[in-house]
Amino acid sequence: MIGLPLDNQPKNKKYTIYGVITLIVLLVILFSTNLFNYLKIWTTSIPKQSSICPLYDRIAPESYYKDNSTVLDILYDSKYRKQSIGKLSGAIQIDTQIFDNQPDVEDSPETWEKFAKFHKYLEKTFPSVYENLEVTKVNTYGLVFFWKGSNKKLKPVMLTAHQDTVPVQKETLEDWTYPPFEGHYDDDSKFIYGRGAADCKNVLIAILETLELLIKQGYKPKRSILAAFGFDEEASGVVSASKISKYLQDRFGHNSIYSIVDEGPGLTIDNDLTGTIIATPGTGEKGYVDILTELKTPGGHSSIPPDHTSIGIIGELSYVIEKDQYEPILTKSNPILNYYQCLALHDPKDKISSYLKKVILRSGFDKFANSKLIKIISSNRLSKYLIQTSQAIDIINGGEKANALPESTKLLTNHRIAIESNVESVKDHFISRVIEIAKRHQLKVIGYDKKEIYKPGKGEKVLGEFHVSVSSNPLQSAPVSPANDKVWEYLSGVTRHVFEELVYTNLTYPIISSPAIMTGNTDTRYYWNLTKNIYRYSPFFLTSFIGDTGIHSVDERLPVDGHLQLHAWFYQYLQAIDNEKADNK
Numbered sequence: 001m002i003g004l005p006l007d008n009q010p011k012n013k014k015y016t017i018y019g020v021i022t023l024i025v026l027l028v029i030l031f032s033t034n035l036f037n038y039l040k041i042w043t044t045s046i047p048k049q050s051s052i053c054p055l056y057d058r059i060a061p062e063s064y065y066k067d068n069s070t071v072l073d074i075l076y077d078s079k080y081r082k083q084s085i086g087k088l089s090g091a092i093q094i095d096t097q098i099f100d101n102q103p104d105v106e107d108s109p110e111t112w113e114k115f116a117k118f119h120k121y122l123e124k125t126f127p128s129v130y131e132n133l134e135v136t137k138v139n140t141y142g143l144v145f146f147w148k149g150s151n152k153k154l155k156p157v158m159l160t161a162h163q164d165t166v167p168v169q170k171e172t173l174e175d176w177t178y179p180p181f182e183g184h185y186d187d188d189s190k191f192i193y194g195r196g197a198a199d200c201k202n203v204l205i206a207i208l209e210t211l212e213l214l215i216k217q218g219y220k221p222k223r224s225i226l227a228a229f230g231f232d233e234e235a236s237g238v239v240s241a242s243k244i245s246k247y248l249q250d251r252f253g254h255n256s257i258y259s260i261v262d263e264g265p266g267l268t269i270d271n272d273l274t275g276t277i278i279a280t281p282g283t284g285e286k287g288y289v290d291i292l293t294e295l296k297t298p299g300g301h302s303s304i305p306p307d308h309t310s311i312g313i314i315g316e317l318s319y320v321i322e323k324d325q326y327e328p329i330l331t332k333s334n335p336i337l338n339y340y341q342c343l344a345l346h347d348p349k350d351k352i353s354s355y356l357k358k359v360i361l362r363s364g365f366d367k368f369a370n371s372k373l374i375k376i377i378s379s380n381r382l383s384k385y386l387i388q389t390s391q392a393i394d395i396i397n398g399g400e401k402a403n404a405l406p407e408s409t410k411l412l413t414n415h416r417i418a419i420e421s422n423v424e425s426v427k428d429h430f431i432s433r434v435i436e437i438a439k440r441h442q443l444k445v446i447g448y449d450k451k452e453i454y455k456p457g458k459g460e461k462v463l464g465e466f467h468v469s470v471s472s473n474p475l476q477s478a479p480v481s482p483a484n485d486k487v488w489e490y491l492s493g494v495t496r497h498v499f500e501e502l503v504y505t506n507l508t509y510p511i512i513s514s515p516a517i518m519t520g521n522t523d524t525r526y527y528w529n530l531t532k533n534i535y536r537y538s539p540f541f542l543t544s545f546i547g548d549t550g551i552h553s554v555d556e557r558l559p560v561d562g563h564l565q566l567h568a569w570f571y572q573y574l575q576a577i578d579n580e581k582a583d584n585k
């Protein structure tokens, strides 16, 4: 008996050794592979409800329960529809094309005269608006309508759009199904055609139709209503929205506005993941910076060239820039993460695999899951740049003659800056690559503030100079608007009401609002000081925004149903938020 434990000892030891080896092997497997990371994903649970993307109740204005006929007429009455087509068509018929780099109004009044004609049209078409509301003209053609509410404690709500359109290229005139300034309504397709039909005379007209209708009905708002329309949004809003913003800040102050609803995405069907109709108000915008690089080198005869001309060196710089793409980045501050979370949490047809849902739900805090999601988003060119700073070499010029060396070569690089990044880091990164090239070719670098920031070492001859500058007004990425407060709740609640109860009455699932970002910029770039609740949002249904509307191109068009949906939404929204319950506490 005494000997027994001793007899067993070697066996025990053996087990212990096996145990330790197994443990080591397991640990090696766990840490050298991603098994541990996958385990964490597999064991994640998918909540039924989450504060990350709550589903809010439908919200309808009180008036709707007393009498729903007006909003139904907007959507379905054939006489009203005809009238509405006429109003939008008339607006398209007045040419308000604008071009880049336009002079200011006082420097060149004739450039802008066409907007006087547009104003006349609006005045004739919306007489009640002009008779009853305060109309202010900012910088001659900027329009601000103010409808004073009876309760001073409620911050005004602001609806915006722009009067101008992008130009129609002369060479493309032949390709239009209907002439771009005819405002033709095609009864077969139920689309209205023309420049500005979708970007965005439709929004401007829908806002004015809503105000006209409310005034005629004797509506008396408690919350003041502002409508603001710039006239050079397509040329960055320098001449109009920037001044409208200053006017509004001077008059109402910072943080004085309840919400701003500007042009933007609306409702669409998410074919990639859930296969359901979703609303995607834009809560953010990427930043913007154009960087111009000029390389100056001595000229001379091309029979005795240096090994590298300024064109060759700029070519090398271009190569270095394109080889070095920005890293994608997706953090909680990017609305796109919230967008995917909303889809993962609201997938009524259960189309997304539970693995992908778990990856998405962990992406805000789990590096491994985050990298998986980034890979998915980046694999699609359309979504890739929602999470990555883009760089596009758009303009290059240099050289004049076959027998003369180029003395100056210029390169313009456009950047759309990711939500998590900023203008300064893009500028810094850009110039580091210029310095890299300068070192290879004995060149000086003159930086953004015209100071020399690099020169070749002592004894090295300076063979030329880089001049790097920012060539248009840079823009930081926009502050991200809330997607979880009262203002958002009303925006999404009214959307549910209009589209579930009035438009798609046979839907079997709720319409969720998911935040989104714009890769382009709207007039809202000037309105950040007025409110944190800025939504680039035009709630009407399109299967594909670009494909269905041809915006900025040939055959720009708009489904008239969509126009009426937008009008109905404005009508319900203005009334629904007309009380203190809609305010953030």
Ligand SMILES: *[C@@H]1O[C@H](CO)[C@@H](O)[C@H](O)[C@H]1NC(C)=O
Pocket: 068, 069, 501, 502
């Ligand atoms: C509109 O109101 C009428 C009469 O009260 C009611 O019968 C009808 O169901 C309502 N329609 C909608 C879409 O709410």
Ligand SMILES: *[C@@H]1O[C@H](CO)[C@@H](O)[C@H](O)[C@H]1NC(C)=O
Pocket: 506, 507, 508
């Ligand atoms: C709902 O109605 C629309 C037409 O109004 C139809 O196209 C669609 O298929 C219907 N959906 C369901 C789920 O019945």
Ligand SMILES: *[C@@H]1O[C@H](CO)[C@@H](O)[C@H](O)[C@H]1NC(C)=O
Pocket: 245, 246, 249, 525, 526, 527, 528, 529
């Ligand atoms: C916002 O307010 C700040 C501080 O007053 C001011 O410097 C800035 O120019 C304003 N921005 C815009 C776009 O008006």
Ligand SMILES: [Zn+2]
Pocket: 162, 199, 200, 233, 263
């Ligand atoms: Zn627009």
